[in-house]
Amino acid sequence: VNIKKNPAPYPPGPRGWPLIDNILDMPRIKPWLTFTEWGQKYGDITHIEVLGRHMFVLNSSKTALEMMDSKSTLYSDRPVVPMAGELVGWKDSMAFLPYGDSFRQQRKNLHRVIGSRAAVNVYNVVEEVETRRFLKRVLAKPDQLQEHVRHTAGAIILRISHGYEVKENNDPFVDLANCVLANVSQATAPGAFMVDILPFLAKVPAWFPGASFKRISRKWRETLEEMVSAPHKSVKDRMADGAAPMSFTSNLLEGRDMSAEEDHAVKWSAFSLYSGGSDTTVSAIYSLFLAMTLFPDVQKKAQAEIDAVVGPDRLPTFTDRDSLPYTDALVKEVLRWSVITPTGFLHCVTEDDIHDGYYIPKGSFVMPNIWFMLNDSRTYANPSQFNPERFLAKDGKDPETEPRTMCFGFGRRICPGIHLAEASIWISTVMSLAVFDISKVVENGIEITPNVEPSPGTISHPKPFKCSIKPRSATALGLIEQEANY
Numbered sequence: 001v002n003i004k005k006n007p008a009p010y011p012p013g014p015r016g017w018p019l020i021d022n023i024l025d026m027p028r029i030k031p032w033l034t035f036t037e038w039g040q041k042y043g044d045i046t047h048i049e050v051l052g053r054h055m056f057v058l059n060s061s062k063t064a065l066e067m068m069d070s071k072s073t074l075y076s077d078r079p080v081v082p083m084a085g086e087l088v089g090w091k092d093s094m095a096f097l098p099y100g101d102s103f104r105q106q107r108k109n110l111h112r113v114i115g116s117r118a119a120v121n122v123y124n125v126v127e128e129v130e131t132r133r134f135l136k137r138v139l140a141k142p143d144q145l146q147e148h149v150r151h152t153a154g155a156i157i158l159r160i161s162h163g164y165e166v167k168e169n170n171d172p173f174v175d176l177a178n179c180v181l182a183n184v185s186q187a188t189a190p191g192a193f194m195v196d197i198l199p200f201l202a203k204v205p206a207w208f209p210g211a212s213f214k215r216i217s218r219k220w221r222e223t224l225e226e227m228v229s230a231p232h233k234s235v236k237d238r239m240a241d242g243a244a245p246m247s248f249t250s251n252l253l254e255g256r257d258m259s260a261e262e263d264h265a266v267k268w269s270a271f272s273l274y275s276g277g278s279d280t281t282v283s284a285i286y287s288l289f290l291a292m293t294l295f296p297d298v299q300k301k302a303q304a305e306i307d308a309v310v311g312p313d314r315l316p317t318f319t320d321r322d323s324l325p326y327t328d329a330l331v332k333e334v335l336r337w338s339v340i341t342p343t344g345f346l347h348c349v350t351e352d353d354i355h356d357g358y359y360i361p362k363g364s365f366v367m368p369n370i371w372f373m374l375n376d377s378r379t380y381a382n383p384s385q386f387n388p389e390r391f392l393a394k395d396g397k398d399p400e401t402e403p404r405t406m407c408f409g410f411g412r413r414i415c416p417g418i419h420l421a422e423a424s425i426w427i428s429t430v431m432s433l434a435v436f437d438i439s440k441v442v443e444n445g446i447e448i449t450p451n452v453e454p455s456p457g458t459i460s461h462p463k464p465f466k467c468s469i470k471p472r473s474a475t476a477l478g479l480i481e482q483e484a485n486y
């Protein structure tokens with residue numbers, strides 16, 4: 001027999017993973033901690049093999065950049081996901097698209113409209129108006145913080161993607177979108193669907209015993225199609241009447257003759273804003289409130305800075321952004337400390353590579369352990385400490401590495417929503433701290449300290465926690481109660 005020899009050895013890694021049992025055993029609770037242990041044991045690249053598929057877990061940002069950024073032509077594909085991608089139909093959405101023409105076309109759309117801080121400035125008014133509405137909702141029902149964060153993130157994105165203004169309650173698009181996102185997170189949960197492990201099952205007819213995933217996927221597919229098409233059609237109808245407010249979609253459609261293919265790309269890239277941008281931003285802003293509950297000294301420092309620069313008579317706006325370095329550092333520290341996408345999104349390798357003397361075969365998956373990179377003591381002093389000052393130059397010491405170089409992923413797949421994400425988190429932080437004091441709740445005379453307990457999943461959220469949110473003063477109350485309209 002002629003066995004083809006590998007051109008180089010695989011990187012080291014734990015044994016005993018090839019069995020199907022082990023896939024179902026994949027660490028589901030804080031998997032990033034298991035991956036971190038592997039890094040400590042095996043080095044910056046760990047190799048595992050699951051049913052003949054090679055996977056590489058990366059435990060340093062340097063290695064992640066050397067592979068996925070410097071060699072991005074080899075490392076920019078995505079895995080094929082039978083359940084969520086093929087059967088439910090997410091394969092046309094940006095995050096799932098294979099590296100190729102549709103991918104490039106959608107990235108171009110996103111880049112054109114939200115690809116720089118200057119481009120995103122156009123939407124500052126949307127961010128400000130919706131965040132002021134957020135303050136009002138928090139004031140009215142502080143114990144429903146997480147719902148308000150979610151509602152506001154949805155409102156901002158739908159306004160930007162389609163010029164759509166959401167209703168205060170039971171908005172049909174927000175409900176539909178939440179349903180679509182809940183479905184995809186169920187569809188992609190590791191081990192949830194056998195079809196992802198045995199892709200030939202996709203060809204089994206729906207009546208076949210055990211093929212309930214086919215009926216489920218058909219239902220989820222209809223919901224997804226409605227969510228992608230309905231807002232797109234509504235923009236077109238309003239443009240025909242000359243009544244469409246400015247948005248991502250109207251901007252791309254305006255004055256251009258669209259082929260069916262281009263129209264499809266606009267439709268799906270607008271949807272990608274929602275799918276990529278809502279849940280992630282929600283996690284970040286909810287984490288900010290958790291951090292402020294836990295670290296009152298940081299909160300006071302940021303408030304002192306805001307008070308000195310903005311004064312008591314108005315709410316902060318984006319024009320204050322460059323004058324608030326501590327608050328800016330606080331936002332960076334939230335992006336480092338909170339676990340938003342702990343293990344990133346898988347990249348798939350399109351050509352054989354040899355990296356650092358190790359064999360990385362075509363078709364294998366690469367997973368950056370972003371949680372560890374943001375907690376790596378080679379990059380961050382006392383990484384478990386919440387300390388915005390690490391991002392300020394001081395006494396001749398340079399600021400530590402910006403989390404944005406890791407927390408948004410790598411190479412040609414790097415998050416295209418960075419500028420929008422940073423704008424949303426920044427305005428929520430500065431407006432909330434200008435008017436609210438966030439603190440631990442006291443129940444029966446006992447102060448409750450929330451646990452820091454991130455959920456598992458591609459997009460992780462802090463476990464729901466209690467905190468007290470009160471207006472800082474009568475003046476602050478007055479600012480919150482002012483009308484916020486377009």
Ligand code: HEM
Pocket residue numbers: 094095096097272273274275276277278280281284340341344345346347407408409410411412413414415416417418420421
């Ligand atoms: C704090 C907030 C956010 C975080 C932490 C985050 C993080 C990430 C990460 C880690 C990836 C994967 C990159 C890779 O594969 O290497 C990603 C992809 C993506 N993000 Fe974000 N993101 C955030 C906000 C947003 C926003 C606001 C939008 C849209 C407006 C967005 C849209 C997307 C899209 C469309 C992709 C897929 C890109 C592709 O596959 O080429 N994200 N994001």
